[in-house]
Each structure stands twice: as C-alpha cells, then as structure tokens.
Amino acid sequence: GQNIDQPTEMTATEGAIVQINCTYQTSGFNGLFWYQQHAGEAPTFLSYNVLDGLEEKGRFSSFLSRSKGYSYLLLKELQMKDSASYLCAPTGGGNKLTFGTGTQLKVEL
Amino acid sequence: GAVVSQHPSWVICKSGTSVKIECRSLDFQATTMFWYRQFPKQSLMLMATSNEGSKATYEQGVEKDKFLINHASLTLSTLTVTSAHPEDSSFYICSAKGSSGSDEQYFGPGTRLTVT
Numbered sequence: 001g002q003n004i005d006q007p008t009e010m011t012a013t014e015g016a017i018v019q020i021n022c023t024y025q026t027s028g029f030n031g032l033f034w035y036q037q038h039a040g041e042a043p044t045f046l047s048y049n050v051l052d053g054l055e056e057k058g059r060f061s062s063f064l065s066r067s068k069g070y071s072y073l074l075l076k077e078l079q080m081k082d083s084a085s086y087l088c089a090p091t092g093g094g095n096k097l098t099f100g101t102g103t104q105l106k107v108e109l
Numbered sequence: 110g111a112v113v114s115q116h117p118s119w120v121i122c123k124s125g126t127s128v129k130i131e132c133r134s135l136d137f138q139a140t141t142m143f144w145y146r147q148f149p150k151q152s153l154m155l156m157a158t159s160n161e162g163s164k165a166t167y168e169q170g171v172e173k174d175k176f177l178i179n180h181a182s183l184t185l186s187t188l189t190v191t192s193a194h195p196e197d198s199s200f201y202i203c204s205a206k207g208s209s210g211s212d213e214q215y216f217g218p219g220t221r222l223t224v225t
Contacts, residue, residue, distance in 0.1 A: 030212055042202050042216040043153070087152065091212045096143075097204075099152045 002026045004100035006088050011106045012078055020073045020103045022088030030091040034062050034073045037085045037102065046073065046086075075105075083107045112136055113205050115217035122193055122224055129189045130220045132203030138183035139205035143214060144176075147200040159186050193224045 003025040012018040024032070031050035035043035049055055049064035049071065061074040073086055085102040092098055112135040122128050132142055141160050145153040157178050159165040165178035177189040186205075190197055200221055204214035 033213070035216075040200075040219075040221075042219045044216070045213065048213060096155060096158065097212075097214060098155070101152045 002090070002092055002098040004088055004090065004098060006086075006100045006103050008101065009104045009106070011108060014078055014080060014107055014109055016078050017074065017076050018078060018105065020075075020086050020088075020105070022071045022073075022100060024069050024071070024088065024090045024100075026069075026090045026092045026098065028092045029066070032062075032064055032071050033089040033091070033097060034060075034071075035087040035089060035099075037087055039085075043087055078107050080107050080109075111207070111215045113139075113203065113215045113217040115203055115220050117220060118218060119221040120223070122222070124194055124224055125192055127189055127191045128193055128222060129187055130201055130203075130222075132186045132188070132205070132217050134184045134205045134207075134215070137205075137207045137215075139186070140183065140208045141206045142180055142186040143204045143206075144178060144186075144188050145202045145204070147202060147219075153202060156188075190222065193222070195224045198222055198224045 006022040033048050034046040036046050037043040047062035054063045059076045064071045085104050087102045088100040089097040114133045116131045144156045147153045155168050156171045157165045157167045159178050159180035161180050161183050167173045180186040200219050202219040203217045
C-alpha cells in the first residue's frame with residue numbers, strides 16, 4: 001500500500017524560504033514528483049527526483065532520501081503567487097502516482 | 110510540448126443523466142492515460158488507468174459500470190459518468206504519459222462537474 005504524510009498547512013512571508021516535508025511508504029518506488037496546484041486548476045509539474053540528493057531548479061529545489069522515505073521541497077525568495085497547494089507524489093507500481101493530501105502554502109506580506 | 114486538453118472545462122447536468130468528458134494529448138501519443146477525481150480541499154484520487162486499445166484498470170472502490178472509460182486512440186480517452194448523482198459532483202482531471210519511458214504525467218486542465 002501507499003502512505004504519504006505532509007503538513008496540511010504552512011504560512012510564510014514574502015521573500016523568505018520555506019521547506020515542505022514529505023514522508024512516504026510505498027511499494028515499487030521509482031521516484032518522487034512534486035506538483036503545484038492552484039485552487040480550481042490542474043497540478044503543474046515542479047520536480048522529479050529519482051536519485052538521492054538535492055536537485056535545484058531556479059527558486060525551487062527538491063531533495064530525496066530513498067532509504068529514509070523522505071523528500072522535501074524548498075522554495076526560496078517566496079512570492080505571493082507561490083500561494084498554492086504543493087503535492088508530494090511518489091511513483092509506485094504500474095506507473096501510478098499516489099498523491100499526498102497536499103500542503104496548502106500561504107504567503108503573506 | 111506535452112499538452113493535454115480536456116473538454117468540457119465545466120458542465121452542469123441533471124441527476125440521472127450521463128456526461129462524457131474528453132481528454133486529448135495534443136502533441137504526443139499517450140500510451141497510458143489516467144483519470145483522477147478531486148473533491149474540495151482534498152487530494153487527487155486516482156480512479157482508473159487506461160491503456161490504448163485495452164480495458165481500463167479501476168482502483169478499488171470505483172464502479173466501472175458507472176464510470177465508463179474508453180481509450181480508443183493514442184491521443185484520446187473519454188470518461189463517461191453514467192446516471193450521475195449529486196455526490197458525483199467533483200473536479201475530474203486526466204493525465205497522460207508518453208511512450209518515452211519517463212514516469213512524468215502531463216495533466217489536463219480539469220473538468221468541473223456539477224450534478225443538480
């Protein structure tokens with residue numbers, strides 16, 4: 001089975017850095033996706049980690065530890081438009097993605 | 110590249126009627142398409158996986174006779190909600206995978222279904 005745990009809500013200040021953690025237990029793990037979803041819209045791809053370590057892409061970075069079943073998404077220089085839900089999604093068997101409940105990030109002035 | 114469209118973007122129907130939602134990959138061939146449902150303030154729940162030319166694989170608890178999925182070509186999959194009820198009102202999102210071997214799924218913009 002799949003079990004994904006991430007915080008429900010987080011609040012941060014514009015210009016700051018925020019780290020969203022995700023722990024998972026899954027069978028047939030291939031890699032882990034992070035998606036951003038604004039209310040009423042479909043998810044948009046942020047990152048995909050297969051190997052252990054940190055991958056940086058502009059203001060967003062994602063980290064994976066396969067042995068610990070742990071990942072985090074790091075957002076730097078926060079902007080108001082970053083207010084959204086961030087979904088952690090490990091890949092399991094059969095090409096399937098299993099989404100966590102998402103972390104609702106609110107960026108304040 | 111890798112654009113997925115959905116039609117309609119929103120639909121209102123009466124209880125007891127059927128609604129068809131289309132999912133198209135516009136610039137790539139989608140060997141596998143996925144259908145998700147998302148209720149307000151909840152995460153995406155996978156309903157079924159469809160491969161072109163074969164029957165869809167439904168997740169546990171999803172009624173295959175109520176949610177009919179057809180993946181007739183490498184660029185089109187349809188989801189038909191039959192005998193819709195108000196509790197079927199939700200945000201339905203499709204995604205597609207290409208044949209490159211990548212695990213990445215490309216998401217459509219979603220369809221908001223309201224059953225009255």
